[in-house]
Amino acid sequence: MASSHGNSHSEAAKMEQIITEFYAKSLHIILESRTPYMSSRNYSGEQALSSPSSSSSSSSSVRPRDKWFNLALRECPAALENLDLWRQSHLEPLVVDVILVQRPLDCEPVKCSPKRDLVRNLSLKERYPYCCNYEQEEFGCEAKSEKIIERWVVQYDSRKIRDTNSGSRRLSSNTLHSLYKKSMLLLRSLYVTVRLLPAYKVYRDLNSSGQIRPFALTHRVASFAEPFTCREEAAMQRFGFTPVDTACGRLCLSVLYCSSLSDVSSESSTPMSPQLIPDYVGSPLTDPLKRFPSLPVTGSVAHAFPPSSSFSRRHSWSFDHYRASPPSVSFSPSPTYSEPHALISNQSSRFPPTIMPPHPPETSLVYKKDTSFDEYSPAFSPSPSSASPSLPIFIPGSHHSKPLLQSESAPFSERTAKLANSPAFCNKLNLPLRGIGSGSSKTDKTGGFMEAGTAVEKFSSLGKDDARQYSEVKISSSSSSRSFPDDLDDSDFPCPFDVDDEDVTDPGSRPESFGKNVPLCEPHVPGGLFPIKKSQDAAVGALVRMLRKAPPLRQDNSNSVKFCPEIWGNSSQEPNQPFKGQASVQRDDSSSVISSGLITSKTTTVALEELQSYREMKNLLLGQGNFLLNFGSPSMDSQPLN
Amino acid sequence: MNCEVCQLKELEVEHFEIREVLRCILHTIVFHRALGLVRPKDVDLELFEITYVQCGDMELEKKIDEKIEQFISWVEKHPNKKSQICLSFFEVKNKQAKWFTPKTERLQWEQWYINLNVAQHPKAHSGKSHNSKVVIDPGESALEERMARRAVLEASLHEVLFQIIKFVNEKKDHVPPIPNLEGVVWFPHEITIPSSSDSAFGMDMIKRMLQTGHPTMLS
Numbered sequence: 001m002a003s004s005h006g007n008s009h010s011e012a013a014k015m016e017q018i019i020t021e022f023y024a025k026s027l028h029i030i031l032e033s034r035t036p037y038m039s040s041r042n043y044s045g046e047q048a049l050s051s052p053s054s055s056s057s058s059s060s061s062v063r064p065r066d067k068w069f070n071l072a073l074r075e076c077p078a079a080l081e082n083l084d085l086w087r088q089s090h091l092e093p094l095v096v097d098v099i100l101v102q103r104p105l106d107c108e109p110v111k112c113s114p115k116r117d118l119v120r121n122l123s124l125k126e127r128y129p130y131c132c133n134y135e136q137e138e139f140g141c142e143a144k145s146e147k148i149i150e151r152w153v154v155q156y157d158s159r160k161i162r163d164t165n166s167g168s169r170r171l172s173s174n175t176l177h178s179l180y181k182k183s184m185l186l187l188r189s190l191y192v193t194v195r196l197l198p199a200y201k202v203y204r205d206l207n208s209s210g211q212i213r214p215f216a217l218t219h220r221v222a223s224f225a226e227p228f229t230c231r232e233e234a235a236m237q238r239f240g241f242t243p244v245d246t247a248c249g250r251l252c253l254s255v256l257y258c259s260s261l262s263d264v265s266s267e268s269s270t271p272m273s274p275q276l277i278p279d280y281v282g283s284p285l286t287d288p289l290k291r292f293p294s295l296p297v298t299g300s301v302a303h304a305f306p307p308s309s310s311f312s313r314r315h316s317w318s319f320d321h322y323r324a325s326p327p328s329v330s331f332s333p334s335p336t337y338s339e340p341h342a343l344i345s346n347q348s349s350r351f352p353p354t355i356m357p358p359h360p361p362e363t364s365l366v367y368k369k370d371t372s373f374d375e376y377s378p379a380f381s382p383s384p385s386s387a388s389p390s391l392p393i394f395i396p397g398s399h400h401s402k403p404l405l406q407s408e409s410a411p412f413s414e415r416t417a418k419l420a421n422s423p424a425f426c427n428k429l430n431l432p433l434r435g436i437g438s439g440s441s442k443t444d445k446t447g448g449f450m451e452a453g454t455a456v457e458k459f460s461s462l463g464k465d466d467a468r469q470y471s472e473v474k475i476s477s478s479s480s481s482r483s484f485p486d487d488l489d490d491s492d493f494p495c496p497f498d499v500d501d502e503d504v505t506d507p508g509s510r511p512e513s514f515g516k517n518v519p520l521c522e523p524h525v526p527g528g529l530f531p532i533k534k535s536q537d538a539a540v541g542a543l544v545r546m547l548r549k550a551p552p553l554r555q556d557n558s559n560s561v562k563f564c565p566e567i568w569g570n571s572s573q574e575p576n577q578p579f580k581g582q583a584s585v586q587r588d589d590s591s592s593v594i595s596s597g598l599i600t601s602k603t604t605t606v607a608l609e610e611l612q613s614y615r616e617m618k619n620l621l622l623g624q625g626n627f628l629l630n631f632g633s634p635s636m637d638s639q640p641l642n
Numbered sequence: 643m644n645c646e647v648c649q650l651k652e653l654e655v656e657h658f659e660i661r662e663v664l665r666c667i668l669h670t671i672v673f674h675r676a677l678g679l680v681r682p683k684d685v686d687l688e689l690f691e692i693t694y695v696q697c698g699d700m701e702l703e704k705k706i707d708e709k710i711e712q713f714i715s716w717v718e719k720h721p722n723k724k725s726q727i728c729l730s731f732f733e734v735k736n737k738q739a740k741w742f743t744p745k746t747e748r749l750q751w752e753q754w755y756i757n758l759n760v761a762q763h764p765k766a767h768s769g770k771s772h773n774s775k776v777v778i779d780p781g782e783s784a785l786e787e788r789m790a791r792r793a794v795l796e797a798s799l800h801e802v803l804f805q806i807i808k809f810v811n812e813k814k815d816h817v818p819p820i821p822n823l824e825g826v827v828w829f830p831h832e833i834t835i836p837s838s839s840d841s842a843f844g845m846d847m848i849k850r851m852l853q854t855g856h857p858t859m860l861s
Contacts, residue, residue: 070820072681181677182814188674189807191682195693196803204686204693242811 021068026154028079033194035078036206069184082221092223093155100149101216151256158249182244198261546613644816648809652757664710666694674810677820678827690796709833728834729754
């Protein structure tokens with residue numbers, strides 16, 4: 001690279017440039033393999049795999065930056081950012097801390113490993129507070145534990161005294177060549193080393209799939225190093241690359257690294273085990289999950305929704321012991337009615353209108369009913385026997401429902417209030433709180449909470465007090481001769497997943513479209529899955545039943561109507577706009593149904609069925625799009641029957 | 643010119659592990675000696691939790707794979723032998739043409755010796771007991787054993803990779819200037835595997851060493 005100009009001044013400048021570029025390249029190499037964003041690694045892999053084409057194409061598109069040290073790296077925005085900053089502080093040491101951010105696993109939606117569940121069972125109450133802490137911290141951006149797992153130091157030691165004189169004299173193109181060659185070698189070994197250190201596994205885990213990990217990698221670039229404590233330092237190993245001597249100094253590169261990240265890796269490995277996680281999280285709602293990693297970045301409530309809903313669902317049905325509580329939450333049709341209303345009214349009174357839509361209660365009721373209904377009517381469940389966990393759950397739930405509901409309702413309102421009040425809430429919520437996040441702005445969420453499995457989980461994340469209450473609820477329910485949880489664990493749990501998978505794929509549009517249409521859709525999703533999975537005959541039967549039993553909808557229509565427009569207006573960004581209209585229509589129905597149910601004081605069973613049927617309708621409509629319009633009107637017509 | 647020699651730590655491998663282990667080591671070395679424009683490619687080993695780096699060149703990959711296949715077939719013919727693979731880098735110099743001698747000569751400046759001890763028994767074991775008596779218990783214990791052994795090998799391989807890195811770091815002066823030719827990515831090199839007869843292999847190596855001067859340093 002160095003031309004033989006012989007001009008010592010230019011040679012010195014070149015040397016300086018080499019050094020500068022060495023810094024830049026080092027930073028790039030380090031951050032490139034430590035900052036998971038998108039699936040950069042996969043991307044590179046693909047690129048590399050198709051090397052013939054890619055290499056050719058790449059060679060044609062060699063960027064100037066790539067030519068430095070003949071090492072073409074893929075784009076790494078993080079490196080570029082930091083580099084710009086660093087360039088201003090010329091030839092200062094470059095300290096790159098790679099930081100492992102760990103979140104408490106239990107709070108993670110993905111935390112599905114059986115082990116964890118066991119733990120959760122054992123210390124349920126304790127766990128809840130923990131989760132709550134986590135959430136709060138998350139909201140407050142404090143909670144996570146950070147640990148520096150690698151510290152890279154790039155620095156140039158200049159021999160000040162004699163080098164200014166002799167250095168310039170000794171500088172020659174030869175030494176420049178040698179410097180360049182050696183730094184090239186050094187960078188190559190850096191490139192290899194970075195991939196051999198333990199932190200790379202963390203990075204790889206984070207990048208390898210769309211799954212959410214209870215940890216993350218971040219980095220800090222500075223020109224100085226915060227000293228480690230003795231203890232920290234003792235836990236780290238040092239690897240020093242052989243310095244490259246220059247005419248007037250030397251380039252040093254070293255790394256302090258944690259030799260064992262076993263805690264992280266073991267944690268991560270457990271959840272990652274192919275059997276558990278894929279079933280649990282990945283399969284049913286693949287798309288939402290994939291979106292997940294991006295969620296924190298976007299931080300938008302709307303985005304948070306779809307995945308969260310999916311998560312909640314999974315939790316409730318499969319692994320989570322929480323779900324014991326879900327039934328309790330959701331089950332009772334009749335009691336729910338009155339009480340939720342009361343709750344809602346309370347809430348609404350507390351909250352400013354913008355935050356709390358007037359008719360949140362209805363929606364919540366509807367949801368509850370739907371879920372419960374699923375359990376309720378054997379016709380819907382594909383596998384009547386034991387396959388559907390829902391059956392056992394809800395039926396018992398209905399019996400116990402009153403006391404449980406009451407307890408729930410109170411916490412619920414509190415929770416929502418908290419949520420709505422906490423500004424951070426929306427941002428942080430995305431994963432764990434899915435429903436809540438939307439709920440913060442709209443009462444609808446409350447409805448979502450009421451739903452069986454989801455509700456419980458969400459609650460757990462919400463607040464300590466609430467969580468405790470829920471746990472209590474759950475316990476009580478379980479104590480009340482609920483065989484449900486066990487069943488789920490044993491055989492049932494895989495089943496729902498399978499069903500879910502189908503559902504997800506089929507309605508396909510649903511998760512995405514609804515996910516974004518924040519409030520309304522979200523609640524629907526969980527309930528919707530069940531109806532969809534059921535056989536078409538069952539669905540038809542349900543429709544017929546629904547038509548027959550359709551309650552009058554008028555009374556609350558006004559409220560419901562108000563409600564819907566707001567929600568949908570928010571979601572106007574969504575591509576699924578056609579759905580909005582439909583959804584709103586349905587919403588009206590459901591809300592009206594609920595209200596009517598209250599007024600008419602139907603029996604629990606009837607109410608449940610009705611709700612269920614409407615739910616089902618809604619789902620069908622949503623899934624099929626145009627289908628909606630046809631059904632929507634008939635259902636309305638048939639309402640008078642009851 | 644100095645010819646630096648690096649003797650890599652011996653690895654105990656099973657037959658089916660040879661390919662991955664060799665790929666990992668050979669590519670890592672070559673990557674360090676590829677001073678032309680390189681677009682590195684990360685490769686995850688399947689058997690081990692190790693990621694190594696390739697130059698991302700298909701031809702090179704093919705060449706290395708061919709040599710590995712040759713080596714594997716040699717191992718099959720010579721079971722229970724420690725074996726050595728040599729990766730050597732050289733410069734090509736023109737010299738005066740004489741009768742019966744090539745016009746160019748190779749000046750080796752670096753040699754890497756990869757030492758493998760291929761364990762044969764596991765393979766025989768799996769071959770026989772597998773079919774005849776696929777007993778569950780022995781299978782399990784064998785599995786555990788295998789896992790443990792695998793972990794050891796992984797650690798050793800890791801060590802070898804760091805050995806390479808350290809060597810590259812410590813020994814830089816002997817590396818020839820970067821080839822200026824466009825498109826030349828790495829230094830000319832050669833992979834030598836034991837040929838069908840050991841003696842020939844040994845002779846070959848000796849001859850080559852005499853040709854190119856002797857290694858000044860053993861690391």
